[in-house]
Amino acid sequence: MQKRVHVAVGVIINQDKHILLAKRHGHLHQGGKWEFPGGKVEANETVTEALIRELKEEVNLDVTASSPFMDISHDYPDKHVRLDIHLVKDFSNEALGLENQQIRWVPIYNLAEFDFPEANKPIVDKILAELG
Numbered sequence: 001m002q003k004r005v006h007v008a009v010g011v012i013i014n015q016d017k018h019i020l021l022a023k024r025h026g027h028l029h030q031g032g033k034w035e036f037p038g039g040k041v042e043a044n045e046t047v048t049e050a051l052i053r054e055l056k057e058e059v060n061l062d063v064t065a066s067s068p069f070m071d072i073s074h075d076y077p078d079k080h081v082r083l084d085i086h087l088v089k090d091f092s093n094e095a096l097g098l099e100n101q102q103i104r105w106v107p108i109y110n111l112a113e114f115d116f117p118e119a120n121k122p123i124v125d126k127i128l129a130e131l132g
């Protein structure tokens with residue numbers, strides 16, 4: 001059976017309408033691609049708790065409010081992912097790549113130039129349509 005993972009993902013947007021991207025380390029699943037920060041929901045937590053925990057661990061941000069944005073299920077050849085994507089407009093602190101990953105604040109109109117995992121295409125389309 002394929003591995004299945006439930007992932008809390010943050011589309012983090014700042015006041016300049018730039019979105020925070022992080023580059024996945026090369027050895028990881030979908031390595032080398034740009035992602036919206038986030039990670040696996042653990043058995044003992046809600047998606048919102050996972051989102052808050054992961055964004056602090058990965059990019060140093062303290063999320064104060066988030067809202068559901070979209071939910072995507074995608075089959076990679078080796079893994080089934082469910083991406084539970086939330087819009088994060090309210091946060092404090094400075095973004096840092098705490099796992100030594102590259103991070104970038106990217107203007108919405110430049111998002112299409114980045115290489116994302118295949119599952120992300122609908123997310124980028126929705127950001128361009130609704131937030132751009």
Ligand SMILES: Nc1nc2c([nH]c(=O)n2[C@H]2C[C@H](O)[C@@H](COP(=O)(O)OP(=O)(O)OP(=O)(O)O)O2)c(=O)[nH]1
Nearest residue numbers: 007009029030035036037038039040081117119120
């Ligand atoms: N965070 C994130 N993951 C994504 C995106 N698009 C996408 O296909 N994924 C996939 C890649 C991975 O298979 C999975 C995320 O799992 P992960 O292994 O990075 O989770 P994690 O941060 O909890 O890391 P760890 O437990 O392995 O340390 O979701 C995205 O935009 N953001």
Ligand SMILES: [Mg+2]
Nearest residue numbers: 037038039040
């Ligand atoms: Mg992660």
